[in-house]
Amino acid sequence: QSTLEQVQARGSLLCGSNEGLAGFAAPDANGVWQGFDVSLCRAIATAVLGDPQAVEFVPLTSQTRFTALAAGEVDVLVRNSTWTYSRDTDLNLDFVGVNYYDGQGFMVRSDLGVSSATELDGATVCIQTGTTTELNLADFFRVNNITYEPVPVATNAEGQQQYLAGACDVYTTDVSGLAATRATFENASEHVILPEIVSKEPLGPVVRHGDNDWGDIVRWTLNALVAAEEYGVTSANVRELAAAPTANPEINRLLGTEGELGAMMGLANDWAVNVIAAVGNYGEVFEQNIGENTPVGLARGLNAQWTDGGLLYSPPFR
Amino acid sequence: MADVTEPPRESFRLSQLLYDSRYRSLTIQVVAAMLIMALLVELVDNTVTNLAALGKDIGFGFLWTTAGYDINQQLIPFSSQDTHARAAVVGILNTLLVAFLGCILATVIGVLAGVLRLSKNWLIARIMTVYVEAMRNTPLLIWILIVFAVMTEATPQPREFREGGSASMILWDSVAISNRGVYIPRPVWAEGSGLVVAVFLLSIVGIFALRWYARRRQEATGQQLPVLWISLGLFFVPALLAYFVMGRPVSLEYPELGGFNFTGGVQIRNSFIALWLALSLYTSAFIAEIVRAGILAVSKGQTEASFALGLQPNRTMQLIILPQALRVIIPPLISQYLNLTKNSSLAIAVGYMDVRSTLGGITINQTGRELEGMLLLGIFYLITSLIISALMNLYNSSVKLKER
Amino acid sequence: MSDTHAHSVAFARDTMLPPAPPPPGETGAIRWIRENLFSSWSNGLLTIVSIYLIWSILSAILPWTLQGIWDAGSLGECRAIRDERGLSTAACWAVINERWLQILFGFYPTDNQLLASWFYSDELAAAGGLEAVFGPGSNSTARIEFIAAMKADIGNLVVFFFGYWRPLMALALLVVAVAPILYSSLPRKLLWFSLAYPFVAVFLLWGGTIWGPVSVAVGLVAAILVGRVVAAASGALLGMLAGIVAVLAIFLNPLPFADIGLFPLLPHVTGVLNAAMPIGLEAIPSDDFGGFMLAIIIGTSGIVLSLPLGIVLALGRQSSMPLIKWICVTFIEVIRGVPLIVWLFTASLLLNYFLPPGTNFDLLLRVIIMVTLFASAYLAEVVRGGLAALPKGQYEAADSLGLDYWKAMRLIVLPQALKISIPGIVNTFIGLFKDTTLVVFIGLRDPLGLTNAIRATAEWNGIYWELYIFVGLLFFVFCFFMSRYSMYLERKLQTDRR
Amino acid sequence: MTELQTPIAEREIDRSQMKVSDEIAIEINNMNKWYGTFHVLRDINLTVNRGERIVICGPSGSGKSTLIRCINALEEHQKGSIVVDGTLLSNDLKNIDKIRSEVGMVFQHFNLFPHLTILENCTLAPIWVRKIPKREAEETAMYFLEKVKIPEQALKYPGQLSGGQQQRVAIARSLCMRPRIMLFDEPTSALDPEMIKEVLDTMIQLAEEGMTMLCVTHEMGFARSVANRVIFMDQGQIVEQNEPEPFFTDPQNERTKLFLSQILGH
């Protein structure tokens, strides 16, 4: 039974998610999940099942996430996981795309007067265990020949507590995570994120190795969001654009008014329409959850469309 | 009825397998063995199939690859370039360290609380009851988190120790209690310090000799020496004398605030302290109950008999009550030690790098070898437990009261 | 009588002395204080030190607790209110006020239809009626908004009692089911309910069609019947075997080539029944379970399920058959030698490896399985103690009456041994219940996990004490009363035995 | 020791009923038993006819209990044969079951089931072993409880009864299985003097009804007035056996004499 059939039979998507990272994935007071990663899950659910709410979020710790996916406890893992060589090959996972280009950074109090990570000799660094950041950190300090004292923490919340209490001078994780964390501080302005980005952290959805059809669906759902932004398709205008073929054949193929692209993946022809109507295009998702007007306040940066000098580049829908 | 002298030789019938007491248990055992084998085969087969489906194999080679991560508390040197195996050893040592110190502290607090719970002083007895009940009836994890939160939230940051900061070091500027841990001076051994250490060791030997001598003397003459005071004197005076005579060769390196942190001295990390304290406090409540029960188990008649013989209360405690109570106390006490050791795996809550966090946590996560990692981890705990319970059995059989 | 001489004077009393009151200072509060607080100067010192200790602890905690702020939307608001009131220290109980339901039940969904149709009928009508809001075609986002608004309006208490009636009812029935086991004065008929309770609880908590639990129960009963029939015909041993085979036949896939996985027969039966008579509750997936409820579910099912296993292990450990004994000892020692948290990680990381390919059950179920195995090892030791406490004469009397091993166990030995073991079982349960907090490490949302989730939100970022204290108190109250109960039982057993 | 003055003599004992038939109830041939390497029972030969009442006595540790426990298969013997009511006691569980349901046993410490009422104690085995309907089992139980004179205690628990009453319940419990042979292992030695009488009375009554009985006891009054035969055991062997009168008045073996002088001498 393929994953797609399983999902359809079950009527809901099992989406491995973070246990709580503001802006990316966190349940609100009513237990409804919100966030950037969450939106991708909802998009996939819409594509496959037509209902953005038909998702079960399975919170996974950084330690359990890959095993959970490999064991089939979740259908797809969207939990700011870094795409690395060994994970892709040795762990038998398939990263099907990048929904956020990230890099590991450092956050310190501004009154420490530190302006570069290389000045952190002897500092105490809070770090989440079981992540690539741990390895990057070790590498960075070793290469720069400076010392540090790691304070391992299990969750972002704990890291934040330690950092704010001053139990560590530096908090390191992906810059997006840093920003998200800083956003919740009482005095966000008293903390700076240092300019060094010590690693490439392409975060993306993961599926099981060998689950190719399912991987296609996840990959192209993500691509659809990106492409929609590129072509100016938004949640507001998508129904209108989908009503009849437009002048732009790319849009037509994306929205199913031309060709039978949906059927190739075993989906309805208007799957992308539903997705965009339900969650919006990539830009909308970004702005709603982590954009500059949100408490997280991230700039698009690398995550801008290639047309705007970013890295987002959807292969053509044809 | 004919004379039956010998049971008639009957030939073996199949039903005997079930209805003959000689064969029945054999049958059952064979069936059980087959079932267990089948279960094991099934498990192994499933595992192999599942692993194959995931494209994994079983192997312990990962232990010899570079770990890549750093560990803050290391009893043996370790850097991120060392192997996973060494990281596991670092973790094991950390586990054993916190377990060992935890057992000691828990015993001290537990004995104190247990004895005080029996105090004639109503107030003290009540306070201890409250303490014991609060500890025993709340999950250990909550205590660990609370102690950790106290350590991080209620103690000053290192930067508070700067000029104009609100915190200052204690004990003549030698100890700093911060929310990153407690920094204490580190002894620096200069030339000649060997002698001081030697003198110190000798005086400890001397203390034992003294005790032995005091015993002999008492047996011979009945005279008792004030062993405690002489021992105390022996403990301090010769070493101090040697210290000054040798021109104070041992100096202390005091922790100093430099850069981000204190430098110099020895740092006892918060995570360690929190885990250690919480484990000790929690376990001490159980130990207190054990001690109390042990003392209560010695009947009142024993005390009365001792008093009637003219023994003083403290001698009664030393010679009559404690030796008897200990027999009752030690076995459950050791199983509490076992619990404490196992509970030290909750280090995960405070980021203390014990064996579960290194081998069972980061290593598994970095290498994806959960099967092998968990297996090794389980074996480590199992061996530790078995050793501790073997010691317990040894003790039990050695102190068993002689009965008719 | 000091003037009398022992040798010459015989003495006989002609009037008896009446009892006299003790001299002053020998009774009353003064004596009490003297005896209990100041019986010696060291005791007096201790008293003074303790009074100082109590005072300093209370003076640190009480103002903070009592001046706590109950009404605020976020930690920031709390701080503002505190400063406004000019307090130096104040707890922010508002977080408990807002989130206590979540700490109790996690993300277990409330029965919104019920709430809406009872308490919100006008607004429901305005929104287009039940069908429009909750029906199949309803716009999910709008529905969520409707529910949020409703809950905010009717208040947490109403939501607690009516929205969570399913877990509450399960809990209430649990009390009913456990009562006849703990109090032998209650009618024995109630034990039948105790037997049925697991199925009732599963249905209430997980919902779905009622035919699921019903057909499982019927299947089990059928298997037991088969076992008894065979046992009556050809002995207990064969009967048990037959029972086990029947269970396997009913519940597991009997045909290795039919690739339908677990429970091949039941889903079809259930499906048919459900189609014919659709009775059921809204199905709720295990992922939504959380909070204190999760601790109770894991703890209770762990103990209940581990009891039979623990008894079997204890009997096995006492067995005269070396192989059986050896197997049981190994199992018990291995389980007890390794910390629960390692077993939990095993459950979450490894258990699926050991199961047939394709089987997959949710984390909660796996945790319950692991906790059950874990508790059974501890229970085995408790039950073994009970078995050992039985005099040998009981076994001999049973033998001499011609009862076979299983009948002797069931009718004579176990009823007595288990009764002796109840305090131990309760203590094991307390331990297990406290240990359920460890599931937070494998991503289940127990109360502690929820404190993390709550702190992950912007409003309550940085709040610890209030949450820890609340969760700690929840556990304390529960465990304290249980431990008192087990002490009471112990005392009662002691006097019973005399 | 006060056994000789026990009040049995006060009661008219009707020996007319106590006929001994020619059928053999128990036949023990060359039976030997070891505990580990300790030879507890040595070459025991004993034939008990139906209706016989045999008292076994002997010093402590002489193997009396072991002997009667072997008859009930509570202990295994290693050599020789035991045939009870025509059934050979072997390793065959069916035979063991058969023998146990023919043979009732009363222990020194009663061994009542404390969690069951008196009535339930008595009906348990009939219901579960003989598969008799509950109603019927209860009727039988009440019949025997009346026989031992405590029908009014039927709904109490053993813990609420005195020792003598408990022992009588134990006897009734055995009788409910309608055994053809009763074994008693020092049934009165754990009782206070007043209660001994009650139990002995019950046992005498049983004897009068013709029950085959093997009784380990030092109640010489009982032996004299009821037994057909007294067996003296020492060091695992049957040293002497005889009818009660000659046994007590004119013991042949030295050891028997010594023993009798001890227990009767005080």
Next chain:
Amino acid sequence: MTELQTPIAEREIDRSQMKVSDEIAIEINNMNKWYGTFHVLRDINLTVNRGERIVICGPSGSGKSTLIRCINALEEHQKGSIVVDGTLLSNDLKNIDKIRSEVGMVFQHFNLFPHLTILENCTLAPIWVRKIPKREAEETAMYFLEKVKIPEQALKYPGQLSGGQQQRVAIARSLCMRPRIMLFDEPTSALDPEMIKEVLDTMIQLAEEGMTMLCVTHEMGFARSVANRVIFMDQGQIVEQNEPEPFFTDPQNERTKLFLSQILGH
């Protein structure tokens, strides 16, 4: 009750040694004691001369144990005075210590120290309280163990001894402190009849050697043959005292009569 037939009579008791001197060993004046508000001892007046052997009897709960425990300062009294061997029993710890080392006490339940051998039980107090060298203490201990006729048990543990032997060890243990006064609190009531004899013999021997003894006991044989005086207590008061013969044959007080008729009547 079989006390009157206890085998004391069999033994020739040598009363010639049992002289009573004029020195006062214990003097109790108007002593009162309360447990809370319960008045256990009421106006006790008692003078014991050196060498006197006093038996105290009375119904259960009459305060016998309490009285002799007060003499040993195991219980505090609230009014009146107790002077032992010229030392006033007050709150002064030194006096208490002095009195305790002069007065030996033997308990109903022996209270031997189970973790020490018999020898260690006997040498413990001499070594730690009297500060006697171990060798010497052991010699004394063996002397007294021989006196109570169990020297061969010296290296065993109390758990390995019978009750009678244990009680004799307890007596020897007290004697090792060379007390001038011995208190016995029902020393034989926890023992089986055969063992009572052993212990009583030992006590008689002590009496013969002129030890001052206060003994709570119901062994009337012992009282008759050894005591100088029998004291009867009831409701915390001394109701009657007299020499044994007149006490038993001609009690004055109603209560005494009642009590004696009860314990002797059987």
